[in-house]
Amino acid sequence: MSARKWLLIAALLTPGLGLILVLIGTVVYIAVAQSFGFYTITGESGFTTQFWSDMIGRKLFSRSINYSIYVGVLSAIFSVALAYPLALWLRKPFAGSMAIGAVLKAPLLIPGLVAAFLFINIISYNGIVNQLIQWLGFSDAPIRMQNDSNAIGVLILQTWKNLPFALLLLTGAVRGISDEVLDAARDLGAGTWARFSKVIAPLTVSGMQASLVIIFIGAVSDFSFQVIAGPTNLQSMSQLMVTFKDRGDWNSAAVVGVSLMMIALIGSALMAIGARLMLRRRLT
């Protein structure tokens, strides 16, 4: 390609890509710089590794990392695991399948915060779930389900919110597999599980990876579900970051922020690679 052509391509890309790169670049640069003591809002600025070494020693920090990874990984896995059977079910159009597909995608339109409030109301001490349990006679007293320490509430909300997204990606992928290929697998003796693990999953691995990665990144940095429905004795990384910021400790907040970005990056790479490796092993 000639230099002129390259110039043209660069010119065409600049408005979009350029803006994205500038914004991301600035954010990352400021966050990294702040975590090393620059751009301090109050007090003096200057290079120091103090904030990092302090943070790494904190129990609060490591617990928050573990907790965020736990929420991120499980949300991604649950959403994808539930989306697959639905995508396969909706692969062929049938009477009502459009309506079902539309209803399943509704969570995409409901703001997460609203959903979290609704959810808390339903499972609260005097909520309808408890009323139902008592009415059915499973328990005499209401059960405390809100802000449970295993973050089951957060996982339910995350899965509910992200499943439609995984469904969207996987439905497209699953529709691309021809009937005859699935029939051939069946004819060669593959039952339901073998058809899934040896044919469907490998042929939709890109969709699966994309869903896992994007859901993981969203869930690992969860703030709103955690604040409303999460355990009270644990903080997600986003929550921790906000806590530091509220105290005016921007540098520590930046340390948490940079760590979160790295975890999102490394974690999603690991999930994508993991998905492919697992499928590769199944085949041979």
Add this chain to the structure above:
Amino acid sequence: MVAIRIDELTKQFEAFTALAKLSLEVEQEEFVTLLGPSGCGKTTLLKLISGFLDPTEGTIHINGKDVTRTPPEARDTALCFQSYALFPHLTVRENLEFGPRQKRISAHDRKARVDDVAEKLSLHAQMDKLPNQLSGGQQQRVSLGRALVMRPSVILFDEPLSNLDAKLRDQVRIEIRRIQKEYGLTAIYVTHDQNEALAMSDRVVVLNGGRVEQIDTPEALYHAPKTRFVADFIGDANVFSGTVQGEVQPGLWRVETAMGTYDVATSTPPKEKDVDLCWRPESAVLGDAGHTGKVINRAFQGHFTDLMIETKGVSYRVQSRATSAQEGDTVNISIPPEQLILLERTA
């Protein structure tokens, strides 16, 4: 012993009847061909036998067991798909190994089977390629191989040679029969190529519009077709509508047609007065006796000459090995009585 027994099998798609009350018995190790025009229900029948379609009515038995409601993965059949249906993410070797792996055949056996089939279908140079790196003919052979490695008791082929060139087709055709005999497989083979059907089969089922026209050996189909459809479909035939005049000698019946009178030798007396009369172009004798006709077209074909002849406004084909007749010449045609075939008149 009967390997496949099909009783009164009917398949309807909504209001459309794809197969109507089809009955068929296939012996163990027999090679039966389904022959018929496009859309006559050949693939539908294979899919019913392998279990991908549920019959509207009727039953299917394989090796004495009723499998009408058995799912495909539990039937001891292997289908070679018309559309190949290769696994796009697997190499040729992995495609071939898929079935044996599912059947938990030992690694050693598996390799032996796959290598054997690859050798016979000339696929060894393609083993590590993905299906989208293969030519159409190569994909077709992989699909064929994938069914053959299963060595099932019943193997079903859906036009497995349609994409091969003439030379490869002859070669693979011979391999299919060899493998089928070697492993004692019962085979149902779909084609719409009559030469293939005649050359390969123990018996041929001629289908038309979801119905059986005739089930017979290739020789019987050719020399004694029962209906006009079969006569037309298998080889070339001249067919005329006629009226039976009566028996002129024991076993010799006189039939009146638009182009003249014929005497037909037949052991089975015609049931109806209205019949169709058929003869093969190569049974005509050009000589001094018989009907007079005019040559309207002549085509030299090497070991014979194809003549189009017209008598009383009716044109028909004649093949002759030695004729000097030219276009416009007048010739005399006679057909030996035993070469004339009476067909049941069908609607």
